[in-house]
Amino acid sequence: MKILWTTNLIPANLVAEIGVKADVLGGWVEAMAKELKKFDDVQLAIVCKCENGESFEVTVDDVKYYSLAYTPSTEYNVIESHLEEIVADFKPDLIHIEGTEFLHAKAAINVGKKLSIPTVASMQGILNGQYNYQCGQLQIDDMILSGKVTEICAGMLLHLRKTRWYKKRLSHERDVICGAKYVLGRTTWDRAHTYSLNPEAKYFSCNRVLRQPFYEFNWGINKIEPHSIYVGNSYYALKGFHFVVQALPQLINEYPDIKVYVAGHKPFSDGDKRSFIKKGYGAYLKRLIDDLKVGEHIVFTGPLSASEVAERLAKTHVYVLCSAVENSPNTLGEAMLIGTPCVASYVGGVPDMAEDGKEALFYRNDDSSLLAWNIKKIFDSNELALKLSDNSQSRAKETHNPQKNAEQLLAVYKEILND
DSSP, X not given: OEEEEEESSOOHHHHHHHTOOOOSSOHHHHHHHHHHTTSTTOEEXXXXXXXXXXOXXXXXXXXXXXXXXXXXXXXXXXXXXXXXXXXXXXXXXXXXXXXXXXXXXXXXXXXXXXXXXXXXXXXXXXXXXXXXXXXXXXXXXXXXXXXXXXXXXXXXXXXXIIIIIIGGGHHHHHHHHHHOSEEEEOSHHHHHHHHHHOTTSEEEEOOOXXXXXXXXXOOOTTSSEEEEEEXXXXXXXXXXXXXXXXXXXXXXXXXXXXXXXXXXXXXXXXXOOSOGGGOXXXXXXXXXXXXXXXXXXXXXXXXXXXXXXHXXXXXXXXXXXXXXXXXXXXXXXXXXXXTOOXXXXXXXXXXXXXXXXXXXXXXXXXXXXXXXHHHHHHHHOHXXXXXXXXXXXXXXXXXXXXXXXXXXXXXXXXXHHHO
16 A cells, blocks of 8 residues: 655654754654554655745655655645645655645645545644634734734734635645545534535544653653743734733732743744734733743743653643644644643543543633633642543553554555555
8 A cells, every 4th residue: 555645744764864954843743654554565755845946755664755845826726736745756656635724735636536545634623613713712893902012012912813825725725624534633613614625525543652751751740840831832812921921910929939831932022923914922922021020931842852851741740732723733643642641722622632620630721710710629638649640541541552543644655455
């Protein structure tokens, strides 16, 4: 069975081979590929979207990798033609699309139809379901009318990013989902949203394999940094870090040693190279942190490897998922797999990953007071922390079992080919 994947990035294990900068995202691609290679009857090739123009065709660890280099100015027919050449070279039995919002995903759907190759579209996030949450439920009208220059500019930039930059990607995703005969997902939320766009598509479910270090580290109450919190992303308003910032003053009153560790670059650093339209949230966040005087309690770690994230989670008192919407966030799965007590926003597909009060504590994502209260409950009770840790780890080991999930994905492939 020859399987061709299309992905939105270059997997980390390929980086050293071709000499480009690694991406800390998308580790599940490499992890699942490693499991699929264990089946003798599977040949795997991966097409990587390369915005930097890298050209390559290499084999690493028995997986063949192709580059698909294009920029926003590249004409669609050029992308489709290039992908058709790759398909003609590898001759796959099935095409598996990871991520639906880019032009190469649309090209994969059309090439599959043209060449009569079964194609399955795998849901990551669903942009059409996320659109209304892109501003992180910030009150943009209040910001624009506030009379404060920082808030006015931030509000306008957040609105522009949503309507001018983000919105145009929605049609690509709709084309892919509506054109797919087969859809692969993991949650009730992605099932509902794919059904709303394409009720005729056949839906399959398969959980993800996570990166190896998260199966190796274990949380322990006696080795944690007391009153520490870990957050996986603060770069975009949708990720909701502003609600964690708003929760901090009441927590600082009771726990003056509290520290919040945030993965990634500081979103308002002087060296931020993002486009101007993407910087509005960073400006708002800096103003909020300064106004609430909580800056000394926040540590931006910079980009972390999988091992570094796992090590940080293993010694963190509470992991917080504060997003306005998610499908099945890997960061929550990673924290649960290690056993870090979790507080999570009740959004999107997250309720499919844990049970409230048993494996995590849920809260309404824009309720910073309830967020603070749930964090306090874990800080104050080792018994609760240990219960959440044990239960979440047990569930995550089942959800993210590498062998079981690889076997399930292979079964999906076989069912599609037999359909």
